[in-house]
Amino acid sequence: MQNYGKFYQKSWEERINHISQNEKLTKEQIQILKNSAHNKSLGDTMIENYITDYSYPEGIAFHYLINNKRYLVPMVTEEPSVVAASSHGAAIIAKAGGFLAKTSERLMIGQIILESVEDSAKLIIEIQKLTKDLLVVADQAHPSLKKRGGGTRWLKTHILAEDLVVLNIAIDVQEAMGANMINTMLEAVAARLEAVLRQQVLMSILSNYATECLASTTCKIPYELLSKNGFAGEIIAQKIVQASRVAQLDTYRAATHNKGIMNGIDAVVMASGNDWRAIExxxxxxxxxxxxxKGLSTWKISGDYLVGELEMPLPVGFIGGSIGIVPLVSLNQKLMKITSARELEQIIVSVGLAQNLAALLALVSEGIQKGHMRLQLKSLVIAAGANVAEEAVLVDKMLQADKRDIASAKKILTDYRKKDKNG
Incomplete structure (x- = not known):
């Protein structure tokens, strides 16, 4: 490998030249890097060793009715059918009265791990005596949070192993996701523990398992809205309930069930400038x-209705981090017409349930591939070299020929252009 020493100290132009020369990039490849670098100053601000911007498409999902308010929902994803499925699921639920969504307290958990503990039970008693003092120390490390009504709420301890004790501190982070402020507060508490108790701290870090920051949503759909492909709505509802049951019983199915939910959730989390890895x-x-x-969502029959529920941790922020510096995030907040992190949570969890409904509905009525196929073929013919004007015709020809591979797409495109040229 070539020497890239102190790459971060080079200007953007120098980085591009350095990579181009060392990796022997073609003129076309160099131009791709340059053309994709849309905002060099922002890129340098956000990450290290910035060279270019890697773009994902953003679309809008429609028909969301949540707590009697209608929303447009920006979604960022590279996967075909996600946005369409989201809108489809939301449309069905909107006809049934929409989603009822709610949130719990917005508390994040910070952890301080103490190691080389000789007497765990004794240490916990000592920490409990210091609880009030430790919470004050944490709040003093980030006083502006306390002034805004946030700050520490409680401290709990438990034994992880004979030599390991953990302190969990719950912190109200207000409208931010709060990772940096939490870690600052934890480090202050850790320093006090080391000074007062002479106890060795292994690490101080927030947890992304935000069990005190939950969002949930429900919907209630009458059978008649579920009829599809000759199947009665009641039959479709029963099949969806059974599919939901399988996701509670079988881990292999649960993983894919939840991946479908996260298709929608991740897309909105990204569009809102939040950390989708933390949410995942x-x-x-x-x-x-x-x-x-198990599956995150559940579906059941109640009277003549299909009832869906989804609850999960959603510690997203409305301010702070990349949210405040990426212009498109502010625009997306405006499109959604949201005013708080809680409202964003309610949208995101509802998108997850709508996405789940659309996937299950497709699976139990026609199979998932039929719904995906046209969008997948669209990507395939573009990859084969079709232009926008040729795209729809080529997709139809691929479907008629029952072909799904790039070689067939290229041949069909070549044949089409020859025929078009010859009239």
Whole structure:
């Protein structure tokens, strides 16, 4: 590998030249890097060793009716059918009266791990005596949070192993996701513990398992709205309930069930400038909270209705981090017409349930591939070299020929252009 020493100290132009020369990039490849670098100053602000911007498409999902308020929902994703499925699921639920969504307290958990503990029970008693003082120390480390009505709420301790004790501190982070402020507060508490108790601290870090920052949503759909492909709505509802049951019983199915939910959730989290990796890790931990990994959503029959429910940790922010510096995030907040992190949580969890409904509805009525196929073929023919004007015709020809591979797409495109040229 070539020497890239102190790459971060170079200007953007120098970085591009350095990579181009060392990796022997073609003129076309160099131009791709340059053309994709849309905001160099922002990129340098956000990450290290910035060279270019890697873009994902953003679309709008429609038909969301949540707590009697209608929303447009920006979604950032590279996967075909996600936005369409989201709108489809939301439209069905809107006809049934929409979603009822709510949130719990917005508390994040910070952890301080103490190691080399000789007497765990004794140490916990000593920490409990210091609880009030430790909470004050944490709040003093970030006084502006306390002034805004946030700050510490409680401190709990428990034994992890004979030599390990953990302190969990719950912090109200207000409208931010709060990672940096939490870590600052934890480090202050850790320093006090080391000074007063002479206790060795292994680490101080927030947890992304935000069990004190939950969002939930429900919907109630009459059978008649579920009729599809000759199946009665009641039959479709029963099949969805059974599919939901399988996701509670089988981990292999649960993983894919939850991936479908996260298709929608991640897309909105990204569009809102939040950390989708944190949301993913917390969601999957929550899915396994009872000792077995299960589907996050549940569907059941109540009278003549299909009732869906989804609850999960959603510690998203409305301010702070990349939210405040990426212009598109502010625009997306305006499109959603949201005014708080709680409202954003309610939208995101509702999108997850709508996405889940659309996926299950497709699975039990026609199979998932039929709904995906046209959008997948669209990507395939573009990759084969079709332009926008040729795209729809080529997709139809691929479907007629029952072909799904890039070689067939290229041949069909070549044949089409020859025929078009010859009249």
């Amino acid at each position: 890790s917390g969601a999957h931990a929550y899915a396994a909270r009872n000792g077995q990994y």
